[in-house]
Amino acid sequence: MDFRLTEEHLMIRDAAREFARQDCLPGVIERDEHQRFAYEQIMKLGTLGFMGMMTDPAYGGSGLDTISYVLAMEEISKIDSSVSVCMSVNNSLVNWGLEAYGTEEQKMRFLEPLARGQQDGRLYIGAFLLSEPEAGSDASAQRTTAIDMGDHYLLNGTKNWITNGSSASVYLVMAQTDSGKGSRGINVLIVEKDSPGITVGVKENKMGIRGSDTHSISFQDVRVPKSHRIGEDGFGFNFAMKTLAGGRIGIAAQALGIAGGAYELCLAYAKERKAFGKSIAEHQAVQFKLADMATRIEASRLLCLKAAWEKDHQMDYSTSSSMAKVFASETAMWVTTEAVQIHGGYGYVKEYHVERLMRDAKITQIYEGTSEIQRLVIGRSILK
Numbered sequence: 001m002d003f004r005l006t007e008e009h010l011m012i013r014d015a016a017r018e019f020a021r022q023d024c025l026p027g028v029i030e031r032d033e034h035q036r037f038a039y040e041q042i043m044k045l046g047t048l049g050f051m052g053m054m055t056d057p058a059y060g061g062s063g064l065d066t067i068s069y070v071l072a073m074e075e076i077s078k079i080d081s082s083v084s085v086c087m088s089v090n091n092s093l094v095n096w097g098l099e100a101y102g103t104e105e106q107k108m109r110f111l112e113p114l115a116r117g118q119q120d121g122r123l124y125i126g127a128f129l130l131s132e133p134e135a136g137s138d139a140s141a142q143r144t145t146a147i148d149m150g151d152h153y154l155l156n157g158t159k160n161w162i163t164n165g166s167s168a169s170v171y172l173v174m175a176q177t178d179s180g181k182g183s184r185g186i187n188v189l190i191v192e193k194d195s196p197g198i199t200v201g202v203k204e205n206k207m208g209i210r211g212s213d214t215h216s217i218s219f220q221d222v223r224v225p226k227s228h229r230i231g232e233d234g235f236g237f238n239f240a241m242k243t244l245a246g247g248r249i250g251i252a253a254q255a256l257g258i259a260g261g262a263y264e265l266c267l268a269y270a271k272e273r274k275a276f277g278k279s280i281a282e283h284q285a286v287q288f289k290l291a292d293m294a295t296r297i298e299a300s301r302l303l304c305l306k307a308a309w310e311k312d313h314q315m316d317y318s319t320s321s322s323m324a325k326v327f328a329s330e331t332a333m334w335v336t337t338e339a340v341q342i343h344g345g346y347g348y349v350k351e352y353h354v355e356r357l358m359r360d361a362k363i364t365q366i367y368e369g370t371s372e373i374q375r376l377v378i379g380r381s382i383l384k
């Protein structure tokens, strides 16, 4: 076993770190405050090759491994998780599924610009439309319908909490075609956002990741060609579960980065801030918190890298990705809460960043499967 990263991994990590510090840090507080989507930063992610990190270069991607993706997600999430969630959804939930299960025609038409994150000098990204007002954790309870009309599907219904909702050009939509078949009656369709009958709802006013573009999306009699279905008839739920297993590695890495960002701020602050005649880092009460932070972050990193390694080695990674996500997201919540505590009053104001990281941490326990769902997935796996 070799825990060292390769030269290539280190280069990717450094490139992501530089991007985060130079391009994401300036304006991050204002973007959060005004819920502003980081258009320029996401465009630059495309130029850097980070919007299709694991996609085959034949389809416009960078052809890197999942370890590289974890390293990049971690670094960017230390600074701005509104940027990294956009990158994560595009890479894991959209590009990966299209590459693994799409037809050649679908890949050439949609995956190529998605992996570049751009088309004709404009942003070109994707969104994953599974959640509904009454189908969150119980994802198979789909009410959106895709009625088979022969050469096309007729799509009706509403999706909720859609990351990249208004900025995406392409939606991957899960919808029920045959309710008699339950989860085996669900299809996944590639839907272009400018198709007639689509309404993008107002942007959600969120606690955290406020710069990310979260909307509800409604479909009214939207015609989707049959050629836009991914996989066989009824493959949609399976597709969603398989893509989410990889997506959870991305969100675990995001949580790892949020925790790491807060920890780095604490280390610097604790060395500088004086109380009772010495730096607060010299007080054991603070030192023990820093030690626990470092330990939990390291454990989260190892879980993320193991899940990524399993994915890169074509092993079953669904249990390890759930383990990484539940552990890293709970670590992020704990570390950021303690980070605010270490900063005291300064931690409670925006200029010191840790309050934003604490708000951003919370969503990692919710999206792409709540902590309860991760435990359910792990429980089923260890008891089978």
Ligand code: CAA
Pocket (backbone or CB within 6 Å): 085, 089, 093, 128, 130, 131, 136, 137, 138, 139, 140, 161, 162, 163, 183, 184, 237, 238, 241, 242, 244, 245, 318, 367, 368, 369, 370, 373, 376, 377
């Ligand atoms: N891979 C492949 N197939 C799978 C699978 C997996 N990991 N897990 C389940 N399946 C299959 C089962 O084999 C079964 O297939 P058959 O009918 O052929 O036997 C079928 O799916 C149904 O499985 P279950 O009976 O286990 O389904 P369930 O309803 O009991 O529970 C669940 C499944 C794990 C709870 C699932 O509903 C789930 O993961 N829920 C959470 C949903 C979620 O993560 N949503 C996130 C929204 S997306 C998002 O947040 C993106 C964003 O914008 C950031």
